[in-house]
Amino acid sequence: MSHSTLHDIANRVGVTPVTVSRVLSGTYKAKRAGALKRAEQIRQVAVELGYRVNVHARAMRHGRLGNIALVMSKDPARSLLHECELTALHDALLDEQMNLVIARLDDKTLESESDLPRVLTEYAVDGMLINYKKNIPPMLEQLIERHRIPAVWIARKRKHDATYYAYRNSIKKAVTDQIKAGHRRIAMVFKLNPNHVSTDHYSETDPRAGYEKAMLDAGLKPQCLQVRWNVDELSQLTALLTRKNRPTLLLTRDQHTLLPVLTAAYHVGVKVPDDLQIMLIGHGTRLIPATDLKHLRYDYDQLAEAAVKLLVEKIKAPQQLLKSRPIPLCW
Amino acid sequence: MSHSTLHDIANRVGVTPVTVSRVLSGTYKAKRAGALKRAEQIRQVAVELGYRVNVHARAMRHGRLGNIALVMSKDPARSLLHECELTALHDALLDEQMNLVIARLDDKTLESESDLPRVLTEYAVDGMLINYKKNIPPMLEQLIERHRIPAVWIARKRKHDATYYAYRNSIKKAVTDQIKAGHRRIAMVFKLNPNHVSTDHYSETDPRAGYEKAMLDAGLKPQCLQVRWNVDELSQLTALLTRKNRPTLLLTRDQHTLLPVLTAAYHVGVKVPDDLQIMLIGHGTRLIPATDLKHLRYDYDQLAEAAVKLLVEKIKAPQQLLKSRPIPLCW
DNA sequence: CTGAAAGCGCTTACAG
């Protein structure tokens, strides 16, 4: 038994599919007694038959598909996506009556024209949110151009058609505020993963730049500590925290540096947040209670909303270049 | 300028859309010189016009949609999804030429018939993977039934149409192996979140049951420690680790108990893994290096593959009840 | 090898 259609309902009730369509979509409201009764009957038969409108037929009629692809790489170095980011995008799209389709691309398939991912060769989505940080395959940009696919970038700092986090300004401002609040010895800790090839992506360079600018502007000396992950981070941090002039505020860009920082602090008897305040920048953590941390966090919802808003505009006017939207971090 | 169609290409080249369709889809291969040349021309014009096949038109013709919805709740207590689970599902679906559509439901919309989520009232997906652990809205099950939507559950222990992790057997076996390897004092630590209402979901009860069974079968006494999260977990754990008969192996169900465990161990000078081994059950962590832990982990890929395989069968024969597939945890 | 015809399921303007 296959899927039931307007036709099936119409046959049972003894009307045409047109009437059924109108009743079910609410295009008009029946007012006469006879029509009312018939409308009720139509709705009932629809339920009995388990009718659901076929979105493909509807989409074809309307020319609007109602689907947006979230395009990313299978390579986590190129595209990362936290659950909360996905969630925020999903919700922002829902507000625009759009569905979210996941498209994780194997970058190898972007090397030749022969085996391209379907999302790029088929007309199945109205637009794309593209979550490539770096090493963007040239073919990807080329296909978007060629097919004039409305696209918005969500992890690149570009002039146009993008949203990104305003690390530099947000961190500069946050650090300046802390200086005003009395902190003088403020350090920043970075993780240096042996396997991790450092890049010049703005999400790595801008936070540091913002911190250093704030310190220098206040006549203070920036202190950046690169802890070598899984090597001797504890001794490095212990050294930092037992120094005579130990910092009173520690900025950490990465939630994974928190464990060594907290362990070291606990070990040497430095109390968080009484003796040492910690400012976590970026993704949250349930590792330690929020009250113990200053958390300068991503505003996922605002980024998602901005991205979707841009994309909707872009879909309306695909040719137009839209000014990018930097999103401040927030407390 | 709207989207180009087969018709546009046909007009330019001077053939019918039928021929264009056949050339682009490769339904036949041109052999004659003239046909070859024309085919080449068609392909070229298609590229020039940025043609992409309209999947809605194709889907309507074929009756197959090629989309699967991942249905979950917006309430994280009912549905949780780690990025790696999403990834695994996406990949498993790709192997079947299916796209993944995200559908996070607001459970409030499932309380009345009037404002149902679109994924349930429209015919837009061939089937659903349903990620509800508990408090499953009756309306959800009812609609699946009524519309005969092929559905597979991925977080429920049911006889039919489900995949789930075989905690009980896997943990029992793992603990038994550790006992054979010489461990006698094996404890299990649970997190007790003040806000967290404990449930009888199998993912909470089965791990403990498996552990206790293994211990009792070996004539050993199970020790379950419920640490009160953010209250006094450190003193509880410190007490456990300074006991004369302190455990040599600690099972932890939750990566978030790792931080207090490690901090406590570090503080009292118990070395991991030399003095104390830790077995993490479930999701991984990048908190500490994998070499220091025994990690009995989820096999996301196998679960995803099993779920997709079940769903594909279900789509072929929607009426049939399919035997559920328990998935062992793995090292 | 190519085309004319039919149809997938729906909706909308037009006519009654």
Add this chain to the structure above:
DNA sequence: CTGAAAGCGCTTACAG
């Protein structure tokens, strides 16, 4: 208030 007609873009038998 309801229906007959047309069409969205594609593909597949059927005929040449």
